[in-house]
Amino acid sequence: MIIIRYFFREIIYTLLALTALLLLIYISHRFMLYLVQAASGSIAADFILQLLGLKLLSDLMLILPLAFFLAILLALGRLYKDNEMTALAACGVGVPLGAIVGLGTLFAFCVALLSLFLAPWAEHEGKRLASRASADAEISGIAAGRFKEFLGGQGIFYVENLENRQFQHIFAQANHPEQWAIITAQRGEQVLEDGELYFFLQNGYRYQVTPEQLDYTKIAFAEHRILIPRLWDEADGFNHETLPTTALWGVTDVEYQAELQWRLSLPLSVILLATLAVPLSRTTPRQGQYAKIFFGILIYLIYNNLLNIAKKWVERGDVSPELGLWWVHGLLVIIIAFFLYWPYWRNQRHAKTILK
Numbered sequence: 001m002i003i004i005r006y007f008f009r010e011i012i013y014t015l016l017a018l019t020a021l022l023l024l025i026y027i028s029h030r031f032m033l034y035l036v037q038a039a040s041g042s043i044a045a046d047f048i049l050q051l052l053g054l055k056l057l058s059d060l061m062l063i064l065p066l067a068f069f070l071a072i073l074l075a076l077g078r079l080y081k082d083n084e085m086t087a088l089a090a091c092g093v094g095v096p097l098g099a100i101v102g103l104g105t106l107f108a109f110c111v112a113l114l115s116l117f118l119a120p121w122a123e124h125e126g127k128r129l130a131s132r133a134s135a136d137a138e139i140s141g142i143a144a145g146r147f148k149e150f151l152g153g154q155g156i157f158y159v160e161n162l163e164n165r166q167f168q169h170i171f172a173q174a175n176h177p178e179q180w181a182i183i184t185a186q187r188g189e190q191v192l193e194d195g196e197l198y199f200f201l202q203n204g205y206r207y208q209v210t211p212e213q214l215d216y217t218k219i220a221f222a223e224h225r226i227l228i229p230r231l232w233d234e235a236d237g238f239n240h241e242t243l244p245t246t247a248l249w250g251v252t253d254v255e256y257q258a259e260l261q262w263r264l265s266l267p268l269s270v271i272l273l274a275t276l277a278v279p280l281s282r283t284t285p286r287q288g289q290y291a292k293i294f295f296g297i298l299i300y301l302i303y304n305n306l307l308n309i310a311k312k313w314v315e316r317g318d319v320s321p322e323l324g325l326w327w328v329h330g331l332l333v334i335i336i337a338f339f340l341y342w343p344y345w346r347n348q349r350h351a352k353t354i355l356k
Contacts, residue, residue: 015071047133072277104274
């Protein structure tokens with residue numbers, strides 16, 4: 001039991017360090033992407049941290065299996081390098097494969113919580129917030145004395161003065177295929193009501209013009225509200241990535257079946273990769289602690305890419321949902337069996353050679 005705790009402590013310490021490193025790399029990269037979008041006016045800068053947090057929660061289920069796999073490789077590799085494994089073997093103690101797989105099973109429950117419940121919620125909330133951030137950027141990016149495009153280039157907005165988010169002397173033009181609209185107003189501000197974003201105008205005129213016609217309609221108004229459209233409609237946002245896992249059970253649609261199998265594959269991959277890391281970490285003191293890291297990362301990349309390819313095949317109908325993503329896990333099981341039993345086969349063949 002003391003030896004098992006020692007193994008667990010080495011793995012968990014390495015896991016924490018690797019997770020912190022991978023999160024630092026991920027957060028810095030994603031943060032730079034959001035900064036670029038904010039600088040270009042695609043999203044409002046006020047939403048960067050919220051978007052970053054939701055995106056991190058959504059992608060954390062992809063980071064943790066890799067971190068756990070590498071943690072076992074590094075921790076056991078160090079024990080082999082320092083001859084601690086040799087000393088344990090001399091005392092009749094081997095690597096506690098069952099205990100490490102058990103630890104991987106506990107860790108898989110954490111990944112399952114993310115992939116089955118938290119990640120879909122974060123994906124849904126992230127898309128909703130990204131829509132709000134894009135809509136808010138239409139107004140927040142306005143500067144006094146400068147023309148600004150909005151609605152994907154279909155409209156132009158100009159304000160002469162801007163004080164405390166209050167617009168003065170406003171000009172706006174929106175071009176639709178059926179009708180053009182030109183609006184002038186003395187004052188305006190951005191208003192949020194019932195979850196919808198409006199542009200509230202006061203004391204102005206609205207000119208409506210039909211393309212290729214000379215007549216127009218002039219309307220004077222004391223108050224006028226314009227709804228800022230969402231770039232992502234919440235009603236259309238419940239796709240196979242944002243749906244709750246409970247809604248995927250029993251659905252025969254191949255896209256939903258592929259998404260369900262993908263979510264189940266992530267915690268399963270933790271257990272399989274933990275089992276693979278034990279025989280893969282076997283090294284000699286001369287090989288060093290990092291001898292199998294490159295090989296392990298290569299296996300992980302191939303395994304992860306095959307899961308993505310299999311998911312696309314199921315979504316397109318090229319592979320039946322019954323076969324689904326499970327054949328990829330079957331290939332990894334074969335590789336695990338090879339690494340587990342290869343030393344025994346090699347020793348038996350070597351013993352037979354000596355006896356002859």
